[in-house]
Amino acid sequence: MFSEWKFTAKDIAEKADLFMSGHRACAGCAAATVMRLVLKAVRGPIIATSATGCMEVVSSIYPYTSWATPWIHTAFENVAANASGIEAALKILKKKGRIKQQRIDVIAFAGDGGTYDIGIQALSGAVERGHDFLYVLYDNEAYMNTGIQRSGGTPHGASTTTSPAGTVIPGKVQYKKPIADIMVAHDMPYVATASPHYWRDLITKARKGIEVDGPAFLHTFAPCPRGWRSDPSKSIEISRIAVETCIFPLWEAINGEYQLSAPSKVIALRPERKKPVREYLKMQGRFRHLFTPKFEKIIDEIQQLTDKRWQRLLKKCGIV
């Protein structure tokens, strides 16, 4: 199913960037790192497409572009339909002998808003139709481009501009939608989660998603200093602690079979290594209000929810 692609850090460093520097992302933007890493995984020519959102806006300010590969953006809610059209065109144009390349891979990028919320219909449809493309969700857990509004991917308790921590309501009341599980339920060939601290794991998974025949979904974790009110120098550290606390466990589901990835497997085997969610929450201003007597019990709720989801995942992975 997958090639035996091996790479060293040097290989990656030397491989040409398709998402080039000069883009306008904020300092410490992990989403930009995710973009760059994913594009290090390509096996040949690609066409990329983005949903409206931070990564689209920072990379394409006319007349400049950060894209050293063909790229198209059309709107916010439809990046999977963008990919559908590109893939269908490539298939038929190749058949008719109107394109030279043996193979061109298609990669779609969208934020959490463009995936959990407004884009889920197009995503679900494209996956059901079985288009051969990799969908990369960079999850910065809010609508950052429009000023940090809550999304279906915003976690419980986070303060955003449309779920502000007030005197009565402690930030977002609802819970984060388990989007990757929803995608697994589509019976698609490849779904995985990845976090940029574990860059090797992320690149490997992106490559698998590219190689697999049919649709692949890669859920990447993307700390956003601007929206999370966190130290720009700590984005990669936060992306590690998210895994260590099991807030964002790393796994893949190949043809629906779940398996933990190494960084999370270590925690499954040595539960004492699992860190309390507090350590994760305290690094981010969006959870600051939880560290007050009034809302402190929300931290316990988040811990319980994290544990519950982790146990559920372990069960799916056959580890109980």
Place this chain on the structure above:
Amino acid sequence: MESVAKQKLLALNGDEAVAYAAKQSDVDVAAAYPVTPQTIIVERFSEYVANGEVDTEFVCVESEHSAMTACITASATGARTFTATAAPGLALMHEMLYVASGCRAPVVMTVVNRALSAPINIHCDHSDSMSERDSGWIQIYAENSQEAYDSMIQAFRIAENPEILLPVMVCLDGFTLSHALENVHVLSDDIAKKFVGTRQFPRVTAHEGKDASFRLDPENPISIGPIAFPNYYFEIKRQQEEAMKNAPKIIQQVHEEYAQISGRHYGNGLLDAYCLEDAEIAIICLGSTAGTVKTVVNELRAEGVKAGLLRIRSFRPLPVEGIVKALEKVRAVAVMDRSLSFGGHGGPVFHEVHHALYDTPVHPYIVNYIYGLGGRDTSPSHIRKIYEDLQGILQTQRVEDPVRYVRLRG
């Protein structure tokens, strides 16, 4: 010059005629979603795909929004693309229609005209396509199924012309045309395919100043659909308007070239006049209503009344000069609108014709008739009444109520 080709005569309804034209146009990617009264197009096309009669990738999408999206990106990838829809679907596409023209994606779409909800109504009027008249699409309205077929084949040539590179909407009246059987002359597959040709791509400046063809090609990467701030956006929109300005010439050329192989003319391709040279009173309308109007013109002419008709075939771009010229000698004009521009003093066709005449010495009496909303039938007797009204206007020398309604309760 090619001589008129031998053609088959098929009994087709309007939807089938459109699907047949799409089948013959070497479409690479079709993406569509069913909606009455367009459904037959999608069904027929699916059959062509299932039977291997077309070399087309058919993307049976989950919504019209995705249909238009997939057409845009497939087009950007280099494919010839086709879709079809009607009112609710067109409204759902609204956002993407502007993206299609803004990305200069030469998508061809059939709109089978239908009323917009609420109340929900599946029958014909023009509210759907009129709502999209500013979306940067070329709009061609067919009078009958034959013209729908012919216009479809022409549409690809118009859209893909490097001087235009704009999406084209071919509109036909729901049910009246879409579901009514008609004898339709069709070209042979070879001749149609040859006429449509293969897509050509203009050259553009690409990544790092390189010269590239205008498509998503890994050998010469370009970025399509970027963000443009106030410092550039305006020029990009102005370029679209320039493309629209080039369109009348190309629409006429393609129409003429097509006439040579098919033997069929629709006026000059932009406007189709009937008994207008010496007409004192005239009706202006779009689409299938023109057929009914012609019948009445014939009757009136037999009675010695100098009645005429001007059918607007290309509503976008609007052939302003042609309209003025056509109305030079007409003394009273009734503009028929099959949609309403709520609160806007009449319908959109009325607005535009009125506006076209304002700065010219051509000033016939002009009156607007809103008709046929939600599929209400307009028969020859109603048209006759309109011509009688025009005669009355000529007698009294004034237009009492400029916006009127045809066949409406109390």
